[in-house]
Amino acid sequence: xxxxxxxxxxxxxxxxxxxxxxxxxxxxxxxxxxxxxxxxxxxxxxxxxxxxxxxxxxxxxxxxxxxxxxxxxxxxxxxxxxxxxxxxxxxxxxxxxxxxxxxxxxxxxxxxxxxxxxxxxxxxxxxxxxxxxxxxxxxxxxxxxxxxxxxxxxxxxxxxxxxxxxxxxxxxxxxxxxxxxxxxxxxxxxxxxxxxxxxxxxxxxxxxxxxxxxxxxxxxxxxxxxxxxxxxxxxxxxxxxxxxxxxxxxxxxxxxxxxxxxxxxxxxxxxxxxxxxxxxxxx
Amino acid sequence: xxxxxxxxxxxxxxxxxxxxxxxxxxxxxxxxxxxxxxxxxxxxxxxxxxxxxxxxxxxxxxxxxxxxxxxxxxxxxxxxxxxxxxxxxxxxxxxxxxxxxxxxxxxxxxxxxxxxxxxxxxxxxxxxxxxxxxxxxxxxxxxxxxxxxxxxxxxxxxxxxxxxxxxxxxxxxxxxxxxxxxxxxxxxxxxxxxxxxxxxxxxxxxxxxxxxxxxxxxxxxxxxxxxxxxxxxxxxxxxxxxxxxxxxxxxxxxxxxxxxxxxxxxxxxxxxxxxxxxxxxxxxxxxxxxxxxxxxxxxxxxxxxxxxxxxxxxxxxxxxxxxxxxxxxxxxxxxxxxxxxxxxxxxxxxxxxxxxxxxxxxx
Amino acid sequence: xxxxxxxxxxxxxxxxxxxxxxxxxxxxxxxxxxxxxxxxxxxxxxxxxxxxxxxxxxxxxxxxxxxxxxxxxxxxxxxxxxxxxxxxxxxxxxxxxxxxxxxxxxxxxxxxxxxxxxxxxxxxxxxxxxxxxxxxxxxxxxxxxxxxxxxxxxxxxxxxxxxxxxxxxxxxxxxxxxxxxxxxxxxxxxxxxxxxxxxxxxxxxxxxxxxxxxxxxxxxxxxxxxxxxxxxxxxxxxxxxxxxxxxxxxxxxxxxxxxxxxxxxxxxxxxxxxxxxxxxxxxxxxxxxxxxxxxxxxxxxxxxxxxxxx
Numbered sequence: 016x017x018x019x020x021x022x023x024x025x026x027x028x029x030x031x032x033x034x035x036x037x038x039x040x041x042x043x044x045x046x047x048x049x050x051x052x053x054x055x056x057x058x059x060x061x062x063x064x065x066x067x068x069x070x071x072x073x074x075x076x077x078x079x080x081x082x083x084x085x086x087x088x089x090x091x092x093x094x095x096x097x098x099x100x101x102x103x104x105x106x107x108x109x110x111x112x113x114x115x116x117x118x119x120x121x122x123x124x125x126x127x128x129x130x131x132x133x134x135x136x137x138x139x140x141x142x143x144x145x146x147x148x149x150x151x152x153x154x155x156x157x158x159x160x161x162x163x164x165x166x167x168x169x170x171x172x173x174x175x176x177x178x179x180x181x182x183x184x185x186x187x188x189x190x191x192x193x194x195x196x197x198x199x200x201x202x203x204x205x206x207x208x209x210x211x212x213x214x215x216x217x218x219x220x221x222x223x224x225x226x227x228x229x230x231x232x233x234x235x236x237x238x239x240x241x242x243x244x245x246x247x248x249x250x251x252x253x254x255x256x257x258x259x260x261x262x263x264x265x266x267x268x269x270x271x272x273x274x275x276x277x278x279x280x281x282x283x284x285x286x287x288x289x290x291x292x293x294x295x296x297x298x
Numbered sequence: 299x300x301x302x303x304x305x306x307x308x309x310x311x312x313x314x315x316x317x318x319x320x321x322x323x324x325x326x327x328x329x330x331x332x333x334x335x336x337x338x339x340x341x342x343x344x345x346x347x348x349x350x351x352x353x354x355x356x357x358x359x360x361x362x363x364x365x366x367x368x369x370x371x372x373x374x375x376x377x378x379x380x381x382x383x384x385x386x387x388x389x390x391x392x393x394x395x396x397x398x399x400x401x402x403x404x405x406x407x408x409x410x411x412x413x414x415x416x417x418x419x420x421x422x423x424x425x426x427x428x429x430x431x432x433x434x435x436x437x438x439x440x441x442x443x444x445x446x447x448x449x450x451x452x453x454x455x456x457x458x459x460x461x462x463x464x465x466x467x468x469x470x471x472x473x474x475x476x477x478x479x480x481x482x483x484x485x486x487x488x489x490x491x492x493x494x495x496x497x498x499x500x501x502x503x504x505x506x507x508x509x510x511x512x513x514x515x516x517x518x519x520x521x522x523x524x525x526x527x528x529x530x531x532x533x534x535x536x537x538x539x540x541x542x543x544x545x546x547x548x549x550x551x552x553x554x555x556x557x558x559x560x561x562x563x564x565x566x567x568x569x570x571x572x573x574x575x576x577x578x579x580x581x582x583x584x585x586x587x588x589x590x591x592x593x594x595x596x597x598x599x600x601x602x603x604x605x606x607x608x609x610x611x612x613x614x615x616x617x618x619x620x621x622x623x624x625x626x627x628x629x630x631x632x633x634x635x636x637x638x639x640x641x642x643x644x645x646x647x648x649x650x651x652x653x654x655x656x657x658x659x660x661x
Numbered sequence: 662x663x664x665x666x667x668x669x670x671x672x673x674x675x676x677x678x679x680x681x682x683x684x685x686x687x688x689x690x691x692x693x694x695x696x697x698x699x700x701x702x703x704x705x706x707x708x709x710x711x712x713x714x715x716x717x718x719x720x721x722x723x724x725x726x727x728x729x730x731x732x733x734x735x736x737x738x739x740x741x742x743x744x745x746x747x748x749x750x751x752x753x754x755x756x757x758x759x760x761x762x763x764x765x766x767x768x769x770x771x772x773x774x775x776x777x778x779x780x781x782x783x784x785x786x787x788x789x790x791x792x793x794x795x796x797x798x799x800x801x802x803x804x805x806x807x808x809x810x811x812x813x814x815x816x817x818x819x820x821x822x823x824x825x826x827x828x829x830x831x832x833x834x835x836x837x838x839x840x841x842x843x844x845x846x847x848x849x850x851x852x853x854x855x856x857x858x859x860x861x862x863x864x865x866x867x868x869x870x871x872x873x874x875x876x877x878x879x880x881x882x883x884x885x886x887x888x889x890x891x892x893x894x895x896x897x898x899x900x901x902x903x904x905x906x907x908x909x910x911x912x913x914x915x916x917x918x919x920x921x922x923x924x925x926x927x928x929x930x931x932x933x934x935x936x937x938x939x940x941x942x943x944x945x946x947x948x949x950x951x952x953x954x955x956x957x958x959x960x961x962x963x964x965x966x967x968x969x970x971x
Contacts, residue, residue, distance in 0.1 A: 032771050035764075036782070039789055039849065042800040045811065049803060058809060068811050109700065112693035122690040130962065132697070135705050137899075137958050139906030141927035142951065145934040145944045146712035147704065169704040172697050189383035192350050195370040196377045197397030197448070202683050207396075211387045230793040232909045233927070237935055248795040252913065263803055270796035281791050285784045288791070292850070293857035369684045 049267035050078055057263055078264035079272070087242055088269060091250035096276065098160050098246060099228040102167035106224050109168060110175025111217060115205055117176065118183040119191070129180070136173035140233050148237050162238040163246070167228045174227070175220040178291060182216030183209065219291030222284045226277050247273035299361045300451035300484030301326045302347060306356035309342050309508075316342050318508040319356070324486060329478050331487045331499035334531070339508035340488045341456055347486060348454050349373050360451060371400070376445035377454040380461060382437045384429035384444075391425040394444045401448075408447075415443040418477070435466050442474075446481065455487040459494065471497060492532050496520070504528045526658040529581050529651055535615060537581045538625040541655060546574045552597075553580050553652075557621015561597030563647040569661055570652060578661060581651035584615065587627035589635075590644035599644040602627075604635050618643065716945035722938040733945035743946065746924040749836065750950075753925060754904045757843045762897060764844065765851025772852065773859045783853070790849040798913040801842045805829050805914070832922035835915050839923060842910050851896055858892030859885070891964075898961040902954055926950045 049057065051074040082088045116122070117129045147166060148157075156162040186209060194204035210217070235249045242254055251269040255262045281288055302324040309317035317339040324330045332340035345351040347358055349370035357364045365373050376397070385393050391412055398408045416422040419439045429437055438458065445453055458474075459467045475498055478485055489495055495502045496516040504511040504519065504527070512524040523529035529537045542553040542560075551562035551570055560580065562570055570578070590599040602618035602625070609631075616627045616635055620643075627643055635641060652661040682688045716733055720726030737743040772783055789797060804811050805828040816822045829835045862885060870880045908927035911917060917924040917932055924932070926946060934943015 028771060028774065028776070031767065032782075035768050035771070035786070035848075039786055039845065042797055042804065042845070043788060043792070045804055046797070046800040049800075068814050105700075109697045113697040116690040116693040120686045120690040120693075122687040125690070128694065132701070133962070134958055135701055137902050137954070137961070138705060139902060139927075139950075139954070141906045141908045141930070142947050142954065143705065143708045143712060145930065145940060145947060146708040146715050148935070149715070149940065150704075150708055150711060165700070166704050168700050172700060176697065187381060187383060189379040189381055190385060192348075192370070193377060193379060193383040193444075194385070194396070194400075195350070196348055196373075196375060196454075197444070198371045198400035199396075200369065200371055200684060201686070201689050203400065208385055212385070214387075226791050230791075230795075232793075232795050232912075233931070237931075248793050251799070252795060261803075263806075263809075266799055267803065270793075270799050273796050274792045277791055277793065278788070281787075282784070285780075285787075289783075289787070289853060289857075292787075292790075293854055 046267050046271050049263060050271045051075060052264070053077065054264055078268040081262075081265045082268050082272070086254055086265070086269075087245070087250065088247075088272070090243055091245050091247045092273070092276070094160060094244065095229055095246040095248075095273075098163045098167070099225050101160075102164045102171060102228050103221055103224040105164070106168045106171035106175050107217060107221050109172045110220060110224075111179050111210065111213075113172070113176045114179025114183055115209065118180040119188075119209070132173050132176050135169070136177055138170075140170060140231070144233050144237050147234070151238050157238060158240050158244050160244070163228075163231070163235055166234055166238070167231060171224045171227060175224055178220045178223070179213065179216055182213045186212055215287065215290075218284060219287040222280055222288050223291035225280055226288075229277050299326055301361050302452055302484065302486065303359045303362075304343070304347070304356070305359075307343065307346060307353060307358060308355045309339070309346060309351065310354045316508050317346070320510055322503060322510070322513065324484060326484055327482045329485045329487065329498060329500045330503060331489060331495040331501075332503045332505060333489055333492055333495035334505035334511075336490055337507075338505040340490075340503075340505050342508075343505070344454055344456055344486060344488045347452070348375060348377055374450050375452045375454055376448045376450040377456065378441045378445050378458045380457040382429075382441040382458075382461075384437055384440055386429055389426050389428060390421065390432070390440050390443075393429065393440060394447050397444065397448045411447045411449075412443075415447045418446065418480070419443050434462055435470070438462060438466075438470060442477070446477070446483075449483075451484065453483050453485040455485065455489075457489055458487075460489070460491070474498060493534065496532065502532075504531060506531075522660065523651065524660055526579060526581065526653040526660075529653070529660075533583055533585075535584045535626045535628065537583050537651070538587075538623075539653075540580050540582075540620065540623045540625070541577055542580050543577055544570060544573045544575060546571075550597075553578065555621055555623075557602075557619075557623065558600050560600065560645065560650070561595075561647075562652075563650060565648075566650070566652065573654075573661065577655040579653040579655050579658070581653060582625070582645055583649060584626040584628040586646045586649040587625070587629070587643050588646075589627075589629055589633055590642035594644035595647075598647050599642050602641060602643050604637055604639045604641060607635055607637060616641075712944045712948055715941050716948050718941050720941045722940060726941055729941075733942050734949070737942065737946055737949065742921045742924060743929060745922065746926055746929040746946075747949075749923060750905060750925045752836070753840060753843065753907070754901055756840055757847060757904055758897060758901055760840075760844045761847040761851045761900060762893070764848045765896075766855055766893075768848060768852035769855035769859055772856050783856075787849045787853060789846050790853075794846060794909045795913055797846070798842055798910050801838075801845070802829070802914055805838050829915055830919055832919060835919060835923050839911055839914050842914060843904060843907065846910070847900060847904070850900065854896045855889065855892060858889050862888045894964055895961070898957055898964070902957055905954065905957075906950060 048069065048071065052071045053073055053075045056071055056073070113132065117125060117132070151157050151162045151166070156165065190208055190212065191204040194208045195201065199207060230248065232248050235246045236252070239245050239249060242250065245253070247269070251266060251273060255266045255269060304320050304322045307317060307320040308315070320343055332343060334340050342351060346353050349365065349368060353366050357366050359365060360373060360375070385396065388396065394412045394415060395408045398411060412425070413422070416425060419442055421436065421439045421443060424432060424436060424440070429440065432440065441458070459470055462470060471494060487498060499516055501513060502516055502519055503513045506527050512519060512528045519528060519532045523532060526539065530539070540555060540558055542555045542558060545552045545554050551567050551574070553560050553562060600620060602620045604616055604618055605624070606617035608615040608617070612631060613628045614631055614633055614635070616629055618625050618627060618641070653659065654661055683692065717728060717730060718726035719729045719732070768786070772779065772786070807825070807827045807830055810825070810828065812828070813822065813825050816826070826834065828838050866884050866888070867880050870884045875883060906927055907925060908931065911923055911925050911928045912931070915923045917928045926949065930943045930946035933939050933946060
């Protein structure tokens, strides 16, 4: 594909690619380097002499230690994992069932229900967080993990449903017809034939849903108040800043470590993630 | 046992009347083939027998029991699909065992039956493979195996051979026939290929536009088609048709148009006499035409002009022009004919077919 | 029509052995949809109705309010900060979408070539999109820090500036900074989605066009772009909705400051509804997004339907 003279290749391919990579990845480099740099080096003015901001000769784990010993970071990690896992499982179950019904069964109002779910898929969290906060309070769910476990599915289910509909539609009808003739009820044909065949789709939806709920911010910010209940994004935001003072070292270490679980989940399932991402757009 | 009866079966999709008043009795151990062009309702009929489509009106019964409201799983039937519908996540063994597991057979019985079916179909070596690791012909066998392990009352086949290449299709056709002779299970088979229908079926059901055109043994359909559609559908190359007028002269009946004048054979005169002066459609199969010799009676020959010569080796197909019509004649391979030749063709008088020009029914 | 004589007697159908409700498609569908309907009804439909009711009262936290009609909407209409927020939101959405589309398409075209380490590069490029936005935005905030900014260091050492730039302290620069972060976060999504679209276009089409004498730019304009348009439309509309309702980046970078100059709908709604406890006014502010979001959703639905019909 890459044809033409060498200089053309550099100008039209390597150079722009390198610029993109620097632009897209530098903040992460900056996050990492800050996490391991002693405070003495961190707070040196940008125009001081003999200062190299891109490297440190005296790496330290002080910020990580601070994070785990002086803050509730490990608790936040656990909270986020728990909430993300449970809401993902709930959403997958609901999404797989709903996606199956909408794509493979014919019943009255199937079309308008599908459209309705698609619309809720597009409802941003910031539209409803104030009345939701009131409802959460009325249900006495405020400041508990359940306030998030029950509300995250509102944006995860429509997404999972939409994605699964695409997968289910691609599975030939004859598979379950054959199963039903072979002696399976509709329910068993779905359980033993269609769902196993759709496993790649379910994995994609699951990985995507997990990262979405790990990253969620505004509901967690509004519904949770006590430090020991918080999730990583909210905990880092509210507990590592005292008034106007930012603890940049621990903050970056927290950002780094808070990203690691998502990055690991992502790295194992890049292909599933990408197909989830593109599927979520195309449906 | 495996007796299937359809009584006044209808299917409506919204306003479309897909299957119209189908009545049919399929005997135990019989191999019945539904044939017709795509969209004729044959597959819908099969799916109603299977329970995959609701029956709009009428009933389907299996062994005397009306099954209209019985879900497919309780009908004790097996079906082979056009795309085989093998479960991609299961091994060949599990594919074949699935139906038995669903019916809660003992593990030992399942193993015995799968092995038995694998031996019949010669797929014992692939039992551990996944469907995607098999060739088209092997998949076809697994799909068959999955049907026969169940020992169902009825086999349903939905164009099972149409995804195979031509050579394999002929081979599988023979094997299907052998399999049926060996197992003796009632079979209902849907195809759009009239050759498959003729070779496989004990009886053939020809359908068009949701209506059964004719039911009969293959040779009955070939020899005495009930209407022009069946006549044209069964047989290859297709029957030639020409519109002619019945003329009465000197006690003899002739069928005549601008390029054709044929005598009506004695045996048919009685039936056709009342159509004198009216237009009818005459049908002549290509294989019932030959190049005229002196021994052919004059009333059964006509002149034609060769337009295309197709050498098939075993025979020659001549595309000829007869007046305003074109016809195909399957003639002896020793005939030397060239394009634009004028030749006289003769017809076998016993093999002339006449159809009403309006109703298209055989006369 | 040939009809066979029917010999068998038709026995009455025995009643179904078990009453199998789930064999009926409609019942099964209903059962499968119940959990979804309950959750979405409780936490989307109900809050939506609740939000509308809230916005026509004068509720505060802990104080059930009374009906005040459209007073809240009237109030925010005359609120200069709200008007700034509206202006900001439109600006933010428009500018970032243009850049995200342009850069994303460029990156997608680069990634659509064959080169060594392609899978690896593609995986890394998605990082800004998958890493929690709040956390990565902190890295940007640290890079834009007025005193310790690494950007200032780079610009200074390149000789482009002599004094420091107070990125987040100046209203215009703060807006630019926020826009940069949003573009950074959104480009991977555009690039990967458009790449998926590009990969569905058969290379034979471009080869055919090349044989017909089309130059690279003409090939892009007459072959690639029209075929990519459906995917592009969906991605853009999607992104517009997300960007229009964005909260996290502004919340972390500036908190709406300096002097409330960088608020968006969502951050201002948060400040009023949660920060100062004026629930009903906050609800009115976030619901003010609804008509525009609704319009975009309708466009998207119509577009998808049109594509499906084709």
